[in-house]
Amino acid sequence: MDNVINLKINGKEVTAVKGQTILQVAKENGIDIPNMCYSEKVKVYGACGVCVVEAKGMPKLMRSCATMAAEGMDIETETPRVVQARKVALELMLSDHKGDCRPPCVKACPAGTDCQGYVGLIANGKFDEANKLVKDKFPLPASIGRVCPHPCEQKCRRQAIDDPVQIAFLKRFVGDKALESASSCTPDIAADTGKKVAVIGGGPAGLSAAYHLRRMGHGVTIFDAMPHMGGMLRYGIPEYRLPNTVVDAEVKAIENMGVKLVNNTKINAEKFNELKADYDAVLVAIGAWTSSKMRIPGEDAKGVMGGIDFLRKLALKEESGIGKRVAVVGGGNTAMDACRSAVRAGAEEVYTFYRRTREEMPADKVEVNEAEEEGVIFKFLCNPVEILSKDGVVCGIKAQKMELGEPDASGRRSPVPVEGAFEIVELDTVIMAIGQGTKAEGFEELELTRKGTIVADEKTYMTSVEGVFACGDATNKGADIAIRAIGEAINAAASINEYLGGKKRTFAETSQYDLYSSVEPTFEQIREKHSDKAPVQKIVMSHDNAEERKTNFNEFMHGFTEDEAIREASKCLECGCMDYYECKLINYANRYDCQPGRLAGSIHKAGIEDCNEFIIRDTAKCVLCGLCVRACEEVTGNTALGLVGRGFDTIVAPEMCLALDKSKCTACGLCVSLCPTGALTEKPAMKKAVPLKQTREESVCRFCTNGCKTEVVKHGTALLKVEPAEGVVNLCHNGRFGVCDDDFAYIECGSDYEAAVNAIVEDIKATVNLDLSKPAVAISALHTEAEAKALMAACKKALGDVPVFTLSGGKKLSGKDLELSNEANKQNGKDTVSDIYFGVSADGLAKAGVSSDMNVAKNSTVILAFGEDIDEKTLGISVVKLPNVFEKL
Amino acid sequence: MLRIVVGEGSCGIAAGAAKVYNRLESLINDGVLKDCELSVTGCIGMCYLEPIVDVYTDNERITFVKTDEKFAELLAEKGLGSEEVNAYLIPQADVDRLDKQTRIALRNCGNINPEKIEDYIAAGGYEALKKVLSGMSQDDVINVIKVSGLAGRGGAGFPTWFKWNAAKSSPGEEKYLICNADEGDPGAFMDRAVIESDPHNLIEGMLIGAYAIGAKEAVVYVRAEYPLAIIRLTNAIKQAEAKGYLGENIMGSGFSCKMRIKAGAGAFVCGEETALIESLEGQRGMPRLKPPFPAQSGYWHKPSNINNVETFANVPWIMANGGEAFSSMGTEDSKGTKVFALTGKIKKGGLVEIPMGMTLREVIYDIGNGIKDDKEFKAVQMGGPSGGCIPKDLLDTVIDYKKLGATGAIMGSGGMVVMDETTCMVDMARFFLDFTAKESCGKCVPCRLGTKRMLEILTRIVNGEGKEGDIELLEELCLSIKDGSLCGLGQTAPNPVLTTLKYFRHEYEAHIRDKKCPAKQCKSLISYTIIADKCKGCTLCARNCPVEAISGSVKQPHVIDAEKCIKCGKCKDNCKFNAIEIN
Incomplete structure (x- = not known):
């Protein structure tokens, strides 16, 4: 055949059809050529310079997106020259791409736990998923959540507004939840390796x-x-x-x-x-x-012990051997554990000696405060220089009085002795908690x-x-x-x-680059960015007071309730990029070992635009691939977005530099789907946005009779978003944004619509904070006349006399549409060419008395959209957040 | 009867030609100057002699230079031939300089009235078109161009016949001919001079091209910064239409072609042919991917041919004189003549047209008369921001596409900026990068971000903040940008840096390592001091200092306060005793 072309890619003989680009042929043959500005949905643009490949006998690199396959071509896609070109192109893009790929909490955690992820899941009430996410990193959330000094919280930007999110306690919360339901704790285990x-x-x-x-x-x-x-x-x-x-x-x-x-x-x-x-x-x-020693006279006396040795004896329920008057030396958490345990073990006078002041103490501030509440006496600026003993038994401490001198290299003011000033404290026991070896x-x-x-x-x-x-x-x-x-x-x-696996000493750090987190913003900048968020009262975990707790070793912090956990987690400022798991830029940057700082320079003028109900633009992350602009023009014909300015100052902006919601944007979301970075993100289907690893399931949109194929994007059981399936150019606004996870429920209905609708309504009332005072009901056109009647009746019974309409807007399903719908239905694994799902459409609904006029819902507070899930015989609901969306469409 | 002709190109007007003209006019109107006819002409190319007035007697042409209103009055009062008037005569050396040129594209410039088609016709204009339309086939025309060896004068030097033939051979009835008059290189003004001085030559050349490729519509894309060119071309199009050279059934040949002007909005990148087409279509001026080339899919995705002004300006002469006449000039690779805009630190700057094969030295020293103030020649920048510099030891390079290309510079559209010892080559590269970075359309990553990063590196080097490794980083970026950019703008943007690195690497190193500017130009790296021994205490420097940084009593050596000094150099310029030095 004339139009078949034979060529080689990476040494592999492949065939192409005339008119196919090298990129397309490579993709068909499972060869991934990276690209930033390419999409089969729009015309070739050739801007990013990432998809370059080398052809034997050609002096120049060529853009595989724009070069047609030709007979006899011998293409290499990963030569050193290609890699170098890609690397520089990516580094250039990175140099003008600003944002936090990962949030400061995750970066602060030495174990790289996904704090933002599980905090976000908790905020959405997805406790199981949160637990799974924590346990992806380590198996001890309930334990660590209780004791971790939480470096994550120290970096939490929320403290600029009120207090850091209590990330450790939230970890404890999901850990405890998991222990309550043992079944959810076991992770997947790979097949036995025999090792x-x-x-x-x-x-x-x-x-x-x-x-x-x-x-x-x-x-x-x-x-x-x-x-x-x-x-x-x-x-x-x-x-x-x-x-x-x-x-x-x-x-x-x-x-x-x-x-x-x-x-x-x-x-x-x-x-x-x-x-x-x-x-x-x-x-x-x-x-x-082993406990470290101070190396001062008298340390060998009886009654001197190490901090961890003392704690171990208690844990083993052994005789601790402490007297009535106990001094703990040290300022760390072990010292606090020791002094507070000494109180609980019956000591009457407990001192803590620390050579600096309270401010310099490395122990958690909470620990220090609680110890003080429990009666521990703090001897600040006191450095023990000798343990006094009588007959080989401790009888006191001689401490040098100190004062703070100049700051040392670490910035901490170092203590210097006050000449001639000593203090002697009489004691029975000295516990050295100054370090471990x-x-x-x-x-x-x-x-x-x-x-x-x-x-x-x-x-x-x-x-x-x-x-x-x-x-x-x-x-x-x-x-x-x-x-x-x-x-x-x-x-x-x-x-x-x-x-x-046979690889010896090749292991490189698994942690990915956490590229381009910008310089940490100041508190002022944080407050400015989040000016919409008011300080809220700190949620203090319920606990026993000092008098109750100091007499025993019972746990006195009682954990968050679900409500507290959700409220606490909801405070998260969502610092990390929502596109982290989908971002092409970070993916390629890691793949080609880019060094983003190498070409660092000034950054284009940028900001965050959050006026649209469904789409957020963070232009600092824009790499000007032009996909959004081109898709908006070529696919939707809307031209809501355009390029403004020249050269380095070029930016993407809504037409005439209007706000996006004042433009012709119909919020179809195609631009968001195509955006290779986090410059365009959708507002989440869940209440709180969380960057999460995703799985994709094919589905069919149930809003109207077109039956567009969709991909439901999920994390575990949580619905993140709906996108057009591969091969589907675009979805309408309904299909793209019409479902939200909070309100997304499937109820087994069988033939009893009444029970199903009741269950759904009850579920909404119980779990979702929505104004149900003036609801409207939208019925998907995928119902038979009889089903529609039954559903209407059920809805009216549950919700009163509500306006009912169909989302298809009265569109009749005819010839081609019907065919398409059935085709989609078939592809979705249903053999029956079904008039149950597709056949009746607006006609049937009209006969059932369902209005085709969306305006009937104009004054509603919320629209409950009922449809049937294609795969199962279940009645589903998606609560459409804003009635005015339909006005716009 | 005297015919007085004032040179009124933009350059002449800028030098005061309009005032001279007005004075002459009022003297004629008042009857003081008798028996005189006044008219205008375009630019002869000798910018340093403007305003120029030619006086034609019955048998000779007398050229007066650097004229003013006084000249007009003297002419009226004392008359032609008087000592006072003769003081304005063009020096013989300048006439000789003109004689060293070979003027084809510029043959009528400064000689005819660009506002009168009759002048053009009298100079043999539209004869070539007549010849083409009376019996030559499209292929005949293309063949003559092929024989002539004419190559695109816009910079790339692509064979003109090849493009014409490709557009002619592309299937389709609807084809377009486009003239690229979006002349944007800093220091280049060849195209402006042609349109302002000889617009019919362009129209005729374009019509021949349109006939050759089969286009019925021709567009001239002129930058809006050339208002006089637009006025004169508009006028010329009207005249040509009135005379039947343009429009339906031209000269009864059956060939029809209309022509219009599109004013560009000032984006340098629109000089790139595909960006120009986007702009013509009303889109944002951004290059398209090639292929397809415009000859296959251009304006409105129809076969189109684009040439620049100078290319078309050669066409009527070639058709009239034959391809061989043109190809007999020049070198093996480069035929005919080339117009250059000679600027910078040169004594006699202006437009020159010379046969290919002349050496740079001949152009700069014999025609340009050498370096201003007799300073040391350092380099010449060829091809504007897309080109490169050629240093002193390569001054004998002949002007030829290949030979110039081998130096790292390019022929370009004709910008020839001469630099002397006081030019800092790093700063020069920075200047051109600043230009290209600003003029990048922003579409492709290597150009948009690469040029910006290069500019930032160059800026820090001239500011004395260069780091070890910056040169290597520049080189790496240069290669990536050349390799990865979508259009000529980006692909050539690194050239000024590459060539200065090639020939003047030591200057970069001095900036970075020694924190010194060898040319003593980079303000962050120099300081001004007064040599006490030489200072006579004349106070001139102190009086000229804009920031009062110089103090001292009369007849006592003065001192510059380095804290206050803004390094403007005014003190040095004003010092009569050479007492101020730059460190």
Whole structure:
């Protein structure tokens, strides 16, 4: 045949039809050529320079979107020259693209937990999904949510308005929820790989690593020296903060995945050798279990103990050995745990010595305040210089009085002694909570640092011994917060997985570039950007007062209620880009290892336009691919968007620089679907916008009789949006934005419409904050006359005498449309050419008395749109948010 | 009977020609100047001699230069031949300079009245069209152009016959001929001079082109910044229509063609042919992807041919004199003549038309008479912002598409900007990048963002904030922009940087590493001081300083306060004793 062309792409013989571009041919053959400004829906534009390819014998790179395939072409799509060209083009785009790909909370979390994601899901009431999202990273949300010093909250921009979102407590909330319903906790586990990994240490690092390794299909056994798993979570944190039952429940869930737990087993050198022989890989996560010493006279006296040693004794229900007068030395969270535990253990006078002031204390402010409420006496600017003893038994502390001097390199004002000023306090017990170290007993074979921690490669986490990995407090820099150990465990597990797969030491950090978060805005800028948000009263988690709680070790923070959690989560300012999971730019930037800072320079004039009911424009993210402008002109004929200005100052703006809602925009959403970045995003189908990983399901729009094929975009069970299916050029406004998740319910109806409608209405009343005082009912044209009558009757009974109309606007389904509808129906997996779903249309509805005039709903507060789900025999509803949308259409 | 002709191109008018004309007119009207006929002509190309007045007696043409109203009065009072009037005579050296040129495209410029078709006809105008329309086929015409070796004078140098033939051969009845008169290079004014001075030559050339490709409609896309050109061309079109050279059934040949003007709105990129077509169609001026080329799908997606003004201006002469006559001039690769706008630090700037094959040295020194103030020649920028610079040791390069291309510069549309030792080459590159970055249409990424980033890097270098690695980054960006840009604007935008890097890399390095500007031009990197030994205390510098940064008593050495000094250079310019130096 004349019009068949033979060519080679990346060495593969392929055929093309005359008139096809190289990009199209490549796509057909499963070869992905990146592009930013191409869409089959509009004419070729050729602006981005990303889709370039090289052809043998051609001196210049060519744009694959615009170059027709020709006989005998020999195309390469990823040569060094091509890659370099793409990289520079992408770096140039990145240099003029501003926004937070990821929010500050996520970036602050050492484990990279998706704070914005789960907070957003909680705000939408999707607790299960939130739990799944947290557990995608680590298995201990209920535990960590209680104890994490939450670096995320320190970076939370909400504090510019009132207080940071209480992210850790929200994590605890979903963790607790999950423990209540054990069924939802088990993640998917990959098929058995036959590989075995020994994890030494059952603390947060060991447990998290075991969890991930098990999910990857490996056989995992955790060995731990203590009687129970949990490590420092259980033995270093007092129960009033983290009850054993919570740790146990989360450990149990890990055990339920098939992880073997072996307690009371300390690994010595001999045992270590056995493990190395018996297992395909070993992970050492033994933590930091020794208390640091101050190296002052008298430290050896009886009655002096380490902070974590004291806490461990309490956890083991051993005699703690403290007296009536107790001093804790140190200003961190362990010191707080120790002094507050001492109060609970019966000490009458409890002091905390700290050489700086309250402001410099590294402990959580809340902890300090609560300790004070519980009667702890703080000795600030007091540095113990000698432990006084009588007959080898502690009798007091001699402390040097300090004052704050000049700020040091870290910016903290360092304490300097006040000459000759000392204070002596009489005491029975001194608890040293000034730091922790590791004693790698039994692991002497491994290379150790000067301070005794295990040396682990920063990327691969492998130790000096092949196949032995290490992470957490026991490695490199030593003790840190639990979530950092967990972060390392996540990466170490990925590294071990690669190792077990036969790749040795190739593991590169899995964390993607979190490109282009701009310079952190000032509080003033944050307030300006969110000027619509008023400060709200902090939601204080219900708790016991100091008098009640100081007498026992019971947990005194009682967790958020669902309502509190939703309200707290709703405070999230949604800093991270909504397009993160779909953004072509970040995807390609990572693919080509772009360095966005390399070509940094000034940024085009930009801002956020949020006047449209359905579409948000964030022009700082616009890379001027022109897809929106072209689609609006070529596909819809609307020309609501255009290019303004020249050169670098060119921007996309609504026609005549009007606001978008004053333009001819019909809010069809095509521009949003085509936008390769987050410059155009849709307002979410859920109440709160959340960037989430997506799945797509084919469906058919049920608003009118055209039966357009759609893709329902979901995260788990949450509906995110509806987009045109592949091959469908565009949807109308109804199909694109007519459904919202909050209000999207499917009720099994069978033939009992009345029961179904009642159930839906009750559901709306119970869960959705909508004004139901003046509802209108829209009935999809996909009903038979009889069904429409039954549905109308049911609606009138449930809602009173409401206006009822059909969304098809009275459009008759005739010849071609009917064919199309049936075709869509068939493609959607329904064999029957159905007049049940498509056949009757407006005619049938008219006979049933359903108005075809949308204006009947003009004065309604809300429109309940009823339709049938194509796939199942269910009655669905989508509450259309604004009646005036229909006026516009 | 004397015929007095005042040179009234835009340049002449700017130099005061209109005043001279008005004075002459009123003297004639008042009867002071008797037996005189007054008229205008276009531009002869000698900008440095404007305003120019030619006086034709019965048997000779006497040229007076740098005239003024006084000249008119002297002419009336003292008469032709008087000592006072002869003081305005053109120096012989300048006449010789004119004789070194070969004028084809400019043959009538400055010689005929551009507002009178009769003058053009008297000079042999519309004879070529007559010849074409009386028996030559389209292919015959194209063949003559092919033999002539005429190449597009807009800059790219593509063979004209090839484009004509492609447009002719493209299927379709409806075809368009377009003249690109969107002359936008800084320092280039060849096309303006042709339209202002000899509009019928353009019309005739276009008509021959239209006939050759089979177009019934021709459009001249003139930038709106050329108001006089638009007025004269509009007038010329009307005259040609009235005479039957334009419109239906031209000269009874059966060939019909109408012509109109479209004024461009000042976007440089509209000089790019596909962006020009977009603009003609009322769209935003942004280039289209090629292919398809305009010859296949151009104006309204019909086969179209676009040439620039100078190209068309050569066509009537070629048709009248034959292709061989044209191709006998020039080099093997480049035939005929080329018009250049000679500007910058040159003594005798202006428009010159020379045969291809002349060396740059001949143009700059023999025709342009060398460098202003006898300073040292440094480089010449060819082809405006799309071109590159050629340094001193390549001055003997002959003017030829290939030879110029080999230096990294281009022939371009004819801009020839001469630079002397006081020109900072980095700043010069920055200037052109500033131009292209501003004139980028914004469509494609390499051009829109690449030129901007290059400009930012160059700006920081001239500001003394350049970093190690900036040169390499510039080079990388240059290649990416050349490779990746959609149209000629972007593809050529890096040329000024590439050529200055090639020939003057040490200047970049001096800015970045030593924080010094070798040409002593970059204000952030220089300071002015007064040499006490040389200063006579004349106070001239202090009096001229706009910011009162200079202090000192009379007859005592003065001092410049570096804090206050804005480095404007006025002190140095005014100092009679060479006492001010730049460090």
